[in-house]
Amino acid sequence: MSLEDTLSEKSCQTASIVTVEAAAQARECADAEAQTEPPVPLCMPTVSQQDSPRLAAFLRRVEGMVIQELNKNRQSHAFDGFEVNWTEQQQTVSCLHTLGYPPAQGQGLHVTSISWNTTGSVVACAYGRLDDGDWSTLKSFVCTWNLDSRGLNPQQPAAVVEVPSAVMCLAFHPLQPAHIAGGLYSGEVLVWDMSRPEDSLLWRTGLTDDTHTDPVYQVVWLPVPRHSHRFQLLSVATDGKVLLWQGLSAGLLQLTEGFALVVQQLPRNTKLKKPTRGETEVGVTAVAFNSFDPSLFVLGTEGGFPLKCSLAAEEAALTRLPSSVPLRAPAQFTFSPHGGPIYSVSCSPYHRNLFLSAGTDGHVHLYSMLQAQPLTSLQLSHKYLFAVRWSPVRPLVFAAASGEGDVQLFDLRKSSQKPTVCIKQTQDESPVYCLEFNSQQTQLLAAGDAKGTVKVWQLSTEFTEQAPRETEDLDQLATEVAT
Amino acid sequence: QTEVEETLKRIQSHKGVIGTMVVNAEGIPIRTTLDNSTTVQYAGLLHQLTMKARSTVRDIDPQNDLTFLRIRSKKHEIMVAPDKEYLLIVIQNPCE
Numbered sequence: 001m002s003l004e005d006t007l008s009e010k011s012c013q014t015a016s017i018v019t020v021e022a023a024a025q026a027r028e029c030a031d032a033e034a035q036t037e038p039p040v041p042l043c044m045p046t047v048s049q050q051d052s053p054r055l056a057a058f059l060r061r062v063e064g065m066v067i068q069e070l071n072k073n074r075q076s077h078a079f080d081g082f083e084v085n086w087t088e089q090q091q092t093v094s095c096l097h098t099l100g101y102p103p104a105q106g107q108g109l110h111v112t113s114i115s116w117n118t119t120g121s122v123v124a125c126a127y128g129r130l131d132d133g134d135w136s137t138l139k140s141f142v143c144t145w146n147l148d149s150r151g152l153n154p155q156q157p158a159a160v161v162e163v164p165s166a167v168m169c170l171a172f173h174p175l176q177p178a179h180i181a182g183g184l185y186s187g188e189v190l191v192w193d194m195s196r197p198e199d200s201l202l203w204r205t206g207l208t209d210d211t212h213t214d215p216v217y218q219v220v221w222l223p224v225p226r227h228s229h230r231f232q233l234l235s236v237a238t239d240g241k242v243l244l245w246q247g248l249s250a251g252l253l254q255l256t257e258g259f260a261l262v263v264q265q266l267p268r269n270t271k272l273k274k275p276t277r278g279e280t281e282v283g284v285t286a287v288a289f290n291s292f293d294p295s296l297f298v299l300g301t302e303g304g305f306p307l308k309c310s311l312a313a314e315e316a317a318l319t320r321l322p323s324s325v326p327l328r329a330p331a332q333f334t335f336s337p338h339g340g341p342i343y344s345v346s347c348s349p350y351h352r353n354l355f356l357s358a359g360t361d362g363h364v365h366l367y368s369m370l371q372a373q374p375l376t377s378l379q380l381s382h383k384y385l386f387a388v389r390w391s392p393v394r395p396l397v398f399a400a401a402s403g404e405g406d407v408q409l410f411d412l413r414k415s416s417q418k419p420t421v422c423i424k425q426t427q428d429e430s431p432v433y434c435l436e437f438n439s440q441q442t443q444l445l446a447a448g449d450a451k452g453t454v455k456v457w458q459l460s461t462e463f464t465e466q467a468p469r470e471t472e473d474l475d476q477l478a479t480e481v482a483t
Numbered sequence: 484q485t486e487v488e489e490t491l492k493r494i495q496s497h498k499g500v501i502g503t504m505v506v507n508a509e510g511i512p513i514r515t516t517l518d519n520s521t522t523v524q525y526a527g528l529l530h531q532l533t534m535k536a537r538s539t540v541r542d543i544d545p546q547n548d549l550t551f552l553r554i555r556s557k558k559h560e561i562m563v564a565p566d567k568e569y570l571l572i573v574i575q576n577p578c579e
Binding site: 052054055056058059060061062063065066067069070071073074076079084466469 | 486487490491493494497498499500505513514551553555557558560562564566568569571573575577
């Protein structure tokens with residue numbers, strides 16, 4: 001028997017395993033809301049003693065490197081002339097708004113004063129007359145425009161308050177965006193709430209023995225000492241009195257403190273012209289508070305000499321003016337006079353000793369609190385100068401309003417002799433009476449003129465951006481000009 | 484402790500130095516030559532910025548690490564020397 005064996009070859013092969021690389025990532029989304037809270041001032045924690053050995057070791061490690069970098073930085077010229085522009089550059093000064101109130105302009109009223117409110121979006125102007133006119137029967141207006149509102153109509157103010165006597169000066173409240181104080185030709189001081197046009201009068205001094213007997217040229221809001229959220233009003237007038245008012249009851253402003261300037265009590269460090277017979281009061285036309293020392297202020301006078309004064313002065317004033325509170329003599333130092341009455345003073349927000357004054361002699365004087373003679377004297381106009389203000393952002397810049405109808409911007413960095421920019425506000429050379437920088441929107445400058453128009457100017461970037469080392473340049477200017 | 488004060492005094496007395504402070508790992512200032520509110524502001528903000536700078540460097544190259552941070556601004560220069568436990572912050576006004 002035979003068996004056949006069959007052999008067959010078979011092979012098998014597994015197919016190659018197909019591998020594919022893929023990555024997957026689960027993405028998680030989370031919804032979150034963020035809200036900033038007002039920063040809580042942290043107190044410094046007490047220094048723990050155990051940290052000291054590790055702290056000492058750390059400082060030992062880094063000291064060498066840090067000192068090396070400090071030295072290299074000091075000598076480096078790597079960044080000389082290197083400037084970065086973060087904002088869009090505005091090359092020229094342009095007029096953003098031309099505002100006016102036709103009924104007031106129709107009566108030939110002038111804009112006597114301007115004020116920006118605390119948020120920087122509302123500008124108020126006062127109408128009156130600053131030249132010969134029938135003062136006593138003239139009605140006056142206080143108008144406000146909200147520049148940030150969409151319905152801004154330049155010829156129709158958002159709020160108008162009619163005032164029976166000419167308003168000479170305005171000042172918005174430092175915290176309340178709608179409260180504004182005004183000083184009148186009659187000597188009264190009033191405070192209005194512009195958000196209630198039908199019933200706007202909040203406070204008034206009334207016409208009492210305490211009230212000024214002459215036009216009030218300037219009002220200023222001051223914090224009440226030890227009560228940081230309450231404010232009092234300071235008013236100055238040509239009757240020689242500087243008065244402090246607080247709203248204490250039923251809409252009446254009450255006199256809390258007062259000062260009176262009398263010729264015999266002026267500090268004799270500067271020789272002044274002998275006063276005309278019988279004249280004992282020193283008419284005050286302007287006031288500015290020092291940005292570094294809140295009790296120090298400068299007064300501009302009809303005699304043309306600025307006075308350094310203090311709220312803390314204690315000497316009694318030799319005056320026979322009636323008053324419910326004792327009047328004190330505030331003057332501590334008399335500065336060398338202008339050639340005519342001063343209309344405006346402004347203290348530098350960046351230097352504790354520098355202030356500017358401008359007056360009818362067409363000159364602006366830059367004074368240091370430390371000496372009687374001005375550091376420099378610039379003739380800006382052949383007519384009167386009505387207002388001078390330091391810029392709130394550029395230490396070396398100030399603006400002046402002239403009787404020739406222009407707003408002059410001075411940049412002491414560029415030139416100490418002539419204005420950098422001269423903006424023509426009025427076409428017929430009628431005077432510009434007032435101007436104010438906007439501290440919140442720093443590119444805005446408002447100026448009011450004799451035609452009853454308020455123009456809001458947008459300044460070029462060179463006037464709104466501080467140059468590096470500008471504060472040091474201002475310090476240097478103050479010391480090098482003082483001899 | 485006096486060694487710490489001496490070292491900080493040496494750094495503070497260098498030309499142009501406006502302020503010196505040491506901040507711990509939580510961002511709390513433990514030594515300073517400036518006033519409270521300024522110190523707290525610098526400490527908090529720079530601590531966050533230093534951590535961000537460090538993670539930026541390490542994300543680009545995990546073998547790398549932050550050794551020094553300098554911020555140059557219009558008015559002055561801020562220098563931060565970082566470490567595991569502390570930050571040394573020096574603010575200098577470089578002369579012309």
